[in-house]
Amino acid sequence: MTRPPFEPFTEADIAIVTAQLGRPARDVVGIPARCVCGAPTVVATAPRLHDGTPFPTLYYLCHPGATAAISALEATQVMNEYNALLADDDDVRAAYAAAHSSFLADRDTLGTVPEIAGISSGGMPTRVKCLHALAAHSLAAGPGVNPIGDLALARAQWSPTVCLCLDYTTPADTAPADTA
Numbered sequence: 205m206t207r208p209p210f211e212p213f214t215e216a217d218i219a220i221v222t223a224q225l226g227r228p229a230r231d232v233v234g235i236p237a238r239c240v241c242g243a244p245t246v247v248a249t250a251p252r253l254h255d256g257t258p259f260p261t262l263y264y265l266c267h268p269g270a271t272a273a274i275s276a277l278e279a280t281q282v283m284n285e286y287n288a289l290l291a292d293d294d295d296v297r298a299a300y301a302a303a304h305s306s307f308l309a310d311r312d313t314l315g316t317v318p319e320i321a322g323i324s325s326g327g328m329p330t331r332v333k334c335l336h337a338l339a340a341h342s343l344a345a346g347p348g349v350n351p352i353g354d355l356a357l358a359r360a361q362w363s364p365t366v367c368l369c370l371d372y373t374t375p376a377d378t379a380p381a382d383t384a
Contacts, residue, residue, distance in 0.1 A: 208310040208344075210234020210248050217244050224266045230254070233314060236263060236344035241367040245270060246340045251317045258319040262311040263340035267369075270343075273362030274335050282359065286332040286352050296351050303350035304329035307341055326353075 213235050221229040221244050231253045237246035245267040253259050265271050290297050307324040326341065327333030328350075335356045342353030343364060362368075 208234075208236065208248070208313060210236050211238070213244075213247075220244055221247055221266050224268050229266075231259070237340075237364070239267060239367050239369055240365055241369050243267070243367075243369045245364060246343045248314075248344070251311050251314050251320065258317045260311075260320040260323045261325040261337055262307065262314070263325070263337065263344045265336045265340040265343070269362050269368040270339065270360070270364070271336060273360040274339050274356060277356060277360050278335050282356070283332045283335065286355065289355075290330070290332065290352070299351040301329040303341065303345075303353070306345060306349055310345075 211234060213232055217235055218229050218232060221232065224244070229247065231250040232247045233250050234248040235244045235246070236248050237244075239245050245265070247264050247266050248262055249259055249264050251259055251262065265274065290300060304324045307328060308322065311324075325334065326337035328338070332338065332352055335353075338350055338353035339356045339360070340353070342350045342357055347354055357364075
């Protein structure tokens with residue numbers, strides 16, 4: 205199988221992700237989405253962590269601005285609206301099921317983990333459970349792959365085209381020098 209086109213990560217990326225998350229980055233296999241300044245926005249995580257734990261969430265939103273904006277969106281109960289959309293719109297439901305299949309195909313390129321076979325993240329393919337995971341999938345896969353992730357990103361008070369990274373703690377030697 206061919207691996208998804210993740211950008212390789214550097215030690216500086218891992219330091220930034222660790223600062224973004226406030227904990228050590230775990231089992232990163234690539235950086236599928238970056239801020240306009242180059243800092244990681246989404247990390248790709250191995251489907252089995254180094255301690256043997258299955259980890260179904262391949263695409264993990266790590267950018268603090270994006271995470272905060274998606275958390276604020278979730279607090280508005282928009283997931284109920286998106287679940288109703290899935291129930292009522294055949295086209296959205298079909299696209300969401302295709303996003304689930306795409307996610308699984310991407311993760312399977314990193315190895316098979318029987319305990320999570322057929323399980324993606326964010327509630328796919330039948331419900332909306334975690335907008336963070338769905339937005340991360342949209343950022344990693346690009347527009348048009350995950351319709352619910354795309355809707356969440358469009359509604360969130362954050363944009364991947366505007367750098368907010370210097371508003372967050374990052375190691376001094378890895379902070380972007382110029383975000384203009």
